[in-house]
Amino acid sequence: MNTKIGVKALAVAVIAGSIQTAVADDLTLCWASWDPANALVELSKDFEAESGHNMSFEFVPWPNFADRMLNELNSGGGLCDLMIGDSQWIGGAAENGHYIKLNDFFAKEGIDMGDFIPATVTGYSEWPKGTPNYWALPAFGDVVGWTYRKDWFERPELQKEYKAKYGRDLNVPKDLDELKDIAQFFQNRTIDGKTVYGAAIYTERGSEGITMGVTNALYNYGFEYSNPSKPYDLNGFVNSKKAAAGLEYYKELYDTATPPGSSNWYMGENIDAYKSGQVALQMNFAFIWPGVEADPNVGGGKSGYFPNPPGPGGHFAQLGGQGISVVAASDKRDAALEYIKWFAQKKVQDKWWKAGGYSALKAVVEDPGFVSSQPYAKTFLDSMAIVKDFWAEPAYADLLLPMQERIHDYVIAGKGTAQEALDGLVEDWTEVLEDEGKL
Amino acid sequence: MLQAFIDKLVQKTPPSVSNRVSGLSDKKLAWLFVSPTILLLLAVNIFPLVWTIYLSFTNYRVNRPNRDVKWVDLRNYERILTDSDIWQTMQATAHFLVSTIVLQVVLGFTLAFLINKKFKGNDLLTTLIVLPMMLSPAVVGNFWTFLYQPQIGLFNYMISFFSGADPSSFSMIGDVHLAPWAIVIVDTWMWTPFVMLICLAGLRSIPDSIYEAAECDRASQWRQFWTITVPMVLPFLMLAVLFRGIENFKMFDLVVQLTGGGPGSLTTLSSIDLKREAFEKWKTGYSSAYAVILFVTVFGLASIYVKALNKVKDR
Numbered sequence: 240m241n242t243k244i245g246v247k248a249l250a251v252a253v254i255a256g257s258i259q260t261a262v263a264d265d266l267t268l269c270w271a272s273w274d275p276a277n278a279l280v281e282l283s284k285d286f287e288a289e290s291g292h293n294m295s296f297e298f299v300p301w302p303n304f305a306d307r308m309l310n311e312l313n314s315g316g317g318l319c320d321l322m323i324g325d326s327q328w329i330g331g332a333a334e335n336g337h338y339i340k341l342n343d344f345f346a347k348e349g350i351d352m353g354d355f356i357p358a359t360v361t362g363y364s365e366w367p368k369g370t371p372n373y374w375a376l377p378a379f380g381d382v383v384g385w386t387y388r389k390d391w392f393e394r395p396e397l398q399k400e401y402k403a404k405y406g407r408d409l410n411v412p413k414d415l416d417e418l419k420d421i422a423q424f425f426q427n428r429t430i431d432g433k434t435v436y437g438a439a440i441y442t443e444r445g446s447e448g449i450t451m452g453v454t455n456a457l458y459n460y461g462f463e464y465s466n467p468s469k470p471y472d473l474n475g476f477v478n479s480k481k482a483a484a485g486l487e488y489y490k491e492l493y494d495t496a497t498p499p500g501s502s503n504w505y506m507g508e509n510i511d512a513y514k515s516g517q518v519a520l521q522m523n524f525a526f527i528w529p530g531v532e533a534d535p536n537v538g539g540g541k542s543g544y545f546p547n548p549p550g551p552g553g554h555f556a557q558l559g560g561q562g563i564s565v566v567a568a569s570d571k572r573d574a575a576l577e578y579i580k581w582f583a584q585k586k587v588q589d590k591w592w593k594a595g596g597y598s599a600l601k602a603v604v605e606d607p608g609f610v611s612s613q614p615y616a617k618t619f620l621d622s623m624a625i626v627k628d629f630w631a632e633p634a635y636a637d638l639l640l641p642m643q644e645r646i647h648d649y650v651i652a653g654k655g656t657a658q659e660a661l662d663g664l665v666e667d668w669t670e671v672l673e674d675e676g677k678l
Numbered sequence: 679m680l681q682a683f684i685d686k687l688v689q690k691t692p693p694s695v696s697n698r699v700s701g702l703s704d705k706k707l708a709w710l711f712v713s714p715t716i717l718l719l720l721a722v723n724i725f726p727l728v729w730t731i732y733l734s735f736t737n738y739r740v741n742r743p744n745r746d747v748k749w750v751d752l753r754n755y756e757r758i759l760t761d762s763d764i765w766q767t768m769q770a771t772a773h774f775l776v777s778t779i780v781l782q783v784v785l786g787f788t789l790a791f792l793i794n795k796k797f798k799g800n801d802l803l804t805t806l807i808v809l810p811m812m813l814s815p816a817v818v819g820n821f822w823t824f825l826y827q828p829q830i831g832l833f834n835y836m837i838s839f840f841s842g843a844d845p846s847s848f849s850m851i852g853d854v855h856l857a858p859w860a861i862v863i864v865d866t867w868m869w870t871p872f873v874m875l876i877c878l879a880g881l882r883s884i885p886d887s888i889y890e891a892a893e894c895d896r897a898s899q900w901r902q903f904w905t906i907t908v909p910m911v912l913p914f915l916m917l918a919v920l921f922r923g924i925e926n927f928k929m930f931d932l933v934v935q936l937t938g939g940g941p942g943s944l945t946t947l948s949s950i951d952l953k954r955e956a957f958e959k960w961k962t963g964y965s966s967a968y969a970v971i972l973f974v975t976v977f978g979l980a981s982i983y984v985k986a987l988n989k990v991k992d993r
Contacts, residue, residue, distance in 0.1 A: 306957060313741045313960070335741060434846070445938035499828035502852025502941050517829065633742075637959045644763075644943055652854045652942025 263291045264574035269308055269319035270561070272298035273506075275379055275526055278594040285590075286581050292574050301506060302446050305636070312337040312566070320569040321578055323378050323561045326362045331633035333366035338374045338564040344576055345373060350583050356380060358626045359599035363562030368631065375562025376579050377599035379526070382546075382622040383455050383557040385418070386513060386531055387411070387520045389543035391430060400424075411543065415459055415488060415550040418520070422496030425519035437496030438520040439512040440489075443505035444647045447639055450629065451505075452522055453489045453646050454557045458627050460485025461552025471677045473668055478661035481552050486657035488550075490650045502651045513537060522547075524559040525622065528615035529595040544618040546625060558626035560597070634675045641667035727973075734967035741960040754967035764968075766943060767951040770858065774933075774947060775926050777862045778869070779919055785866065786873025787915065791907075793874070794881045804878075808871040815868070819935025822864045826850040826936075851937050857945050861933050865926065873918045880914030881907070916987045920980065927976050948972055 268283070270276050276298045283294045297318060299307045305325065311318050312332060324332060332338040341364075345352065352360045352373060359377035366374055391397060392409050401409035405420055412418040422437030429435070441452025454462075461481030466472035476482075493501075498517055501508070506523055513521040514534050532538045547556035563582065565575040581587060588600040592612075597619060598604060610617045630638045642664060649660035672678045702710065734754055738747045758764055793804055810818070825833040826849070834845035850860040884906065892902045930949040933939070939946035952972065956965035 309741070309960075310957065331741065335743065443938065444940035444942075445934065499846045500826070500831075500849040500852050502849060503938050637961075640954055640959055647940050648942035651852065651940060652944055654854075654942050 263293065264320075264571045265293045265295060266320045266571055266574050266578060267295045267297055267318060268321040268323065268563075268578075269297045269299075269311070269566075270323040271304040272300045273526065274530055275596050278591070278596050282587070282591055282594055282596070283578075285587070286578055289581065290574070290577055292577070294578075302443075305446065309636070312568075315568045317568055317570065319566045320571045320575045321563060322566050323563045324375070325561055326558060327629055327631050327635040327639070329363065329366045329374055329562070330631045330635060332564065333372070333374045334633045336567050339567050339572065341373045341376065341565070341579070342371070344579075345376075348580050348583075350376070350580070354601055356599045356601060356604065356623055358558065358623055359560065359562075362558045362626065362628045362631075363560060363599075366631070375564040376583055377560075378563035378582070379560050380597040380599040380604075380619070380623055381524045381526050381559030381561075382619070382626050383451065383522060383559065384525050384528075384547060384618055384622045385520055385522055385545050386528065387421075387543050387545065388537065388541065390541040391425070391519055392543070411545045412548045414548045415456060418548050419488070419492050419496065422492060422520055426496045430516075433516065435516065436498040436512075436518050438492065438522065439501060439504060439509040439518045440492060440497055440522045441505055441509070442493060442497075442501055442647070442651055443503050443508075444643060444651070445503075446505070447629075447643065448503075448505035449646050449650065450639060450642045451524075451557050451559070453486065453650065454627070454629065455522065455547045455555075456489040456492070456550065457482055457485040458555035458557070459547070459550030459553055460488065461550075464630060471672050473665045473672075477668065478658065478665045480658075483657040483661055485550065485552070486646070486649065486660060490653075490657065493650050525597060525615065525619050526559070528619070529613070532614060540614075542614075544615040546618055546622040554625050555627040556622050556625050558628040560599070632672075632675065632677075634671050637671040637674075638668055641671075730966045730969055733963050734970050736963040738963040738966075739960050740962045747963075750963065754964045755971070757964065758968055758971060763943065764948075764951065767946050767948050770943075770945060771927065771948045773858055774861060774865070774929065774945075775923060777859075778865045778926055779922055781862065781866045782870045782873045782922060783915060783919060785870045786918065787877045787911070789870065789874040790877035790881055794878060808875060810868045811871045813868070815932040816935050818864060818868050819932040822860075822936055823851065826860060852941055854941055854944055857937055857941055861936055861945050864936060865929070865932060868932070869922060869925075873915075873922065876914050876918040876921075877911055880911035883914075884910045913987065913991045916983075916990060920983055920987065923983070924976060924980060927972075 268279070270279070276296070280294075280296055283296075286292070287294055305328075308319070308322065308324060309328065309331075310316075312322070312324075312328075313335075322338070324338075329338075333340075344350075352364065352371070355364075355377045359380050360373075361368060363377045364373045364375045366372055398409045401407075401421075401424055404424065407417075409421065409424075412421055418438075424437070425435055426437040427434060441448045443449055461479060462485055463476040463479070463482075464473075466476055498512060501512070504512070506527070509521045509523050510527055510530070512518045513523075513531070514537055516536060528544060531542050548554075563579060565572055565579065569575055582591075583600075585600065585602050588598040588603045592598040592603050592609075603609065604620055604623075610620065629635070632638060645660045645664045645667070648654040649657060654660075655663075669678060735749055735751060736747050737750050739745065789807060793800065793807070822833075825831050828834050828846040828849050831845070831850075833850065834848070837843065837848075838845040848856065850856045850863075888906055888910075889902060892906060897905070928949045929947055930953065933945055933947055934950060937945045939950050949972075952965060952968050955961050955968055959965075
């Protein structure tokens with residue numbers, strides 16, 4: 240009898256073991272190589288424990304991230320099962336069948352896009368924009384904002400000198416002009432025996448840097464991607480006089496208030512310049528703020544944060560961040576969907592925020608304790624309310640490259656005028672959109 | 679042991695097989711041996727080339743697999759050759775090519791001439807001089823960005839030391855006038871040793887007897903240099919120019935690391951531009967035409983140059 244029970248138990252154990260083996264998948268998640276990715280590795284250990292799946296990660300440094308991952312998607316490669324891809328990829332990934340559509344999955348699992356910050360749903364998940372067609376779950380909310388040396392701003396001698404020069408207190412800038420004044424005020428100033436500079440801004444040429452920076456000035460001076468009432472009608476919107484003024488503003492900021500040699504700077508260089516005490520202000524995506532707070536030189540109350548200030552044409556900030564998608568070429572779709580289901584839970588999103596990831600779940604960011612949970616939490620929330628994104632068309636890369644070239648040519652190399660740069664951009668974008676059959 | 683194995687193998691080979699192989703003519707046997715190489719070359723060299731030429735007449739885009747591929751005749755070529763931006767990258771490439779070659783030839787030859795003399799520590803010095811060319815271009819590009827940093831860069835401090843100028847008053851990779859020279863300086867630093875080594879081989883191949891005969895004829899050192907050294911090293915020098923020319927025409931990694939093609943498009947060389955068209959804009963047909971134009975340019979220039987090189991050698 241006992242032998243029979245033992246055999247049965249063994250058989251059950253073997254079957255159970257084989258079932259477990261059959262459903263346990265090795266999932267690979269692809270993302271950029273940066274601090275939040277490390278936090279996600281830690282977070283995903285809970286998923287491994289709960290699901291029995293193994294998680295592997297493929298992280299690529301930002302300058303090569305788009306190249307590497309878009310190559311992977313275009314070639315139908317099987318490296319990634321889950322992709323945390325840039326917001327601008329969504330159009331191409333949806334139209335070319337690189338991501339699977341998640342509507343049915345969301346409906347089945349009770350995941351409601353209304354539970355996420357609206358800007359992140361539009362930015363990271365929807366294609367076509369403004370329609371309820373979802374290709375990703377908002378994974379990491381991000382936006383360009385500003386970090387400043389609060390400890391320098393609070394120095395009485397600097398406050399006094401600033402007030403005497405500009406007639407107002409040295410404080411968080413209320414608009415872009417004040418931002419420029421503050422940056423110019425600190426340019427070439429000696430603080431603690433060291434020469435410091437105004438602001439570290441995005442100027443990088445090779446990938447998307449200068450575009451992600453200049454848009455924060457362009458939007459707020461009145462730049463529009465196209466006629467709001469006639470899509471893809473560019474002339475007079477991309478190259479309006481107001482937009483040209485915004486571009487001139489950015490060039491002046493670069494010429495008069497940035498560290499020498501900062502002609503090809505993006506996220507990493509700006510962080511380094513700020514943390515090493517070279518600059519009073521830095522433009523950067525919000526993802527850096529946990530790292531700033533933890534830094535022994537500039538953290539622990541020495542730094543403050545503020546959203547991109549308004550300009551004469553409005554108040555916007557460049558959207559960053561990404562959604563998480565299931566790669567269509569993956570043969571482990573069910574396990575990948577299981578990960579998304581797990582990631583969408585409130586308890587996981589809470590933990591994600593605490594680990595340094597920017598949750599886009601309303602239940603997390605609208606929690607009464609959220610604003611006081613971190614010194615930058617309010618700035619993050621305020622910034623997410625004013626976001627605007629670059630083109631997310633399938634041809635986004637074709638649209639990005641001429642912008643990089645035209646803007647860098649004008650701002651950094653000083654070639655031509657702002658108006659000529661934007662007129663040239665209209666020509667380039669028109670050609671791309673014609674090629675795409677949009678015009 | 680091995681012989682025993684081979685003998686055993688011969689014995690075990692069925693007569694039908696050995697008769698078939700032994701019945702082959704020399705010509706057929708030769709074809710049998712070279713055919714794997716030919717097939718490999720066709721697969722990895724010729725087929726991609728022919729395919730690229732075909733694609734260059736289409737509007738194919740690798741990231742639009744579902745879109746119809748249309749035959750566009752010479753439209754891609756026309757667009758490239760009439761695009762002022764592409765001519766600007768060609769100019770940047772030409773500036774880079776000519777400047778680096780001139781500097782590397784002058785410096786490389788001079789170094790070789792000096793190192794050719796017998797002195798203590800000659801070998802050690804030669805090893806030290808050739809170190810830069812052993813480094814990865816990406817690594818070199820990366821650390822030169824630090825050397826060029828206005829606040830902390832050693833290069834700026836060195837210039838400041840000799841000129842008295844403030845080190846942070848100029849930016850080698852951010853200034854429109856200096857950036858094209860910044861990439862030339864780094865490439866020259868890295869590849870002058872290569873030219874030096876080739877020249878050194880040329881100098882060491884000149885028999886001492888020629889100089890001795892010239893001494894007997896009371897030819898001056900200056901005269902010996904121009905009538906013996908230079909003509910006899912010239913074929914080597916021209917070979918070095920050919921290698922450096924081809925290498926620098928496709929220069930990519932070093933410049934991308936250093937300047938990213940900026941400021942603006944000032945240091946965007948043809949290879950960088952081509953990569954952006956092909957793998958960032960994904961204009962496969964267009965970039966194929968671009969690649970064909972560059973290939974024809976390099977191939978044409980190299981052919982003319984090789985003919986000139988042969989003439990010099992035959993002299």
